Amino acid sequence: MELLRHKVISEGIVLGQGVLKVDSFLNHQMDPFLMREVGREFTRRFAGEGVTKVLTIESSGIAPGIMTALELEVPLIFARKQKSLTLTEDIFVEKVYSFTKKESNEITVSKKFIAPGERVLIVDDFLANGEAAFGLARIVEQAGGTVAGIGIVIEKAFQPGNRLLKEAGYRVESLVRIASLDEGVISFVEDEAEPAD
């Protein structure tokens, strides 16, 4: 997705240890036109999958998620992150470890909102080790639903998330794939046919 790649190159800031800061258009300040295009692109890619709901995780997944849901004409659900829980009767709970923040969170979705048989598209802003995507997928499956696909805005292809998710049988579509952030330089995975933007 050329527009997104351009944004990553022009505004992304490489911090140490494989961290890419994109807080000017995705993680803190958000570009609504870019988010709409992200939603349209996920819709093009997953149009044939019979998606009944989009599932994301707070907070940075919500904007791409709602735009995708708008284009696909289905509801969005965002999973909540919580440190610890006492009442868990009416919610699905999965533990997700963040390598960036070095902490575990419980992610939760109300049982009301995913019914058996639903086809759920998972959308998230970043894919690195795949922890969040696997946690969301386990919630869909706990509910008796099917993961229709996993749509990622920015993938760190030098981390194993994409490979692990594909090995587990999921269809993963990343709008940009970063091959390396070494020495502060952003380079992309180029060896793929990309749909024209």
Add this chain to the structure above:
Amino acid sequence: MELLRHKVISEGIVLGQGVLKVDSFLNHQMDPFLMREVGREFTRRFAGEGVTKVLTIESSGIAPGIMTALELEVPLIFARKQKSLTLTEDIFVEKVYSFTKKESNEITVSKKFIAPGERVLIVDDFLANGEAAFGLARIVEQAGGTVAGIGIVIEKAFQPGNRLLKEAGYRVESLVRIASLDEGVISFVEDEAEPAD
């Protein structure tokens, strides 16, 4: 806004102590068409205010915020909530007390994203005591910007937020105003001319 009022009546659940649960279309599952209409309605109401940015707070403000930003053709910023902070050099910080959760959070916005002279529209999902809106307004003013207005999806008009914000000189526009949740019944403030939906 008739569509929203209908959603509140048909799907809102009154819990004890003045709490209205709207997690089927606003706070957990989200209706993307309703969010788009919310964005269009805020844009109609604040079109003449010269808005340069929309500011909201994670997580439930993000969907109405991004739709408003899309219609107004400006960026969205979402303030982050944090329990405590160590490094505060590059961020604006304000303390916000949540009466619902009975806890204080620090809300933060990077100094990069609000410049002196900006006209910032604050958007949030709920208005009760006005704590979050005042915190966001203080951040805008710390940055040397002006609050162009405050757009609220659901106002609890039986709590003092609206009055306090107006007394402080802010323009507040709430899309629905709830007069009372007493005895589990949702009643609206009816004595206002509302723009036709």
